[in-house]
Amino acid sequence: FPVTICWFDAIEEYFLRDNNFQIDEYELNSIIYLENAPKYSERKRRNIKKFHGSINLEHPKALPEFYKCLSQVLEARYNVQPTHTLENLIYLFDSFSENISLVSARINDMIVAGAVIFKSGRTWNTQYLASNSIGREFGALDAVIDSIITEAKGQSIKMLIYRDWE
Secondary structure, three states, rough: OOOOOOOOOOHHHHHHHOOOOOOOHHHHHOEEEHHHOOOOHHHHHHHHOOOOOOOEEEEEEHHHHHHHHHHHHHHHHHOOOOOOOOHHHHHHHHOOOEEEEEEEEEEOOOOEEEEEEEEOOOOOEEEEEEEEEHHHHOOOHHHHHHHHHHHHOOOOEEEEEEEOOO
16 A cells, blocks of 8 residues: 655654655645634635535445546546555545545535545544535535534544645
8 A cells, every 4th residue: 555654854754765765755735723723715604605514424335436536636637546546445444444534525416525534543634635526616625624624623633634625
């Protein structure tokens, strides 16, 4: 499996390189400290209101549908595929069901936006965020993120790490 490492200083990077690990890329992530979460813009508030009550904590059986949406979005925007294969994600969901969630927004029973969340202690990481063209038109990802933040606050989670939330 691909390994994602978030390091905070050069010591870990030195250790990895010294032990013949190859660093393929660096990613910039954003962190929301949930105790001091920023206020939403008016646009985000309107988008969240559109989906009020229709955001779902999905059963892992919905993973293939979300994965199809995710793959299409990544291919169209970045010409890449997800780091994990669908089989990898199914294995992770099966093996660590308490630590991984799928949250989605649906329109006409079709997933239009969603997130796979990896949960570790008091930190949650949105490993994958995706919104197809319909989801973007309606701001569905805003509602998905708001749902995740609300759930995380209810469970006393301290930080939400995310990428590419528009």
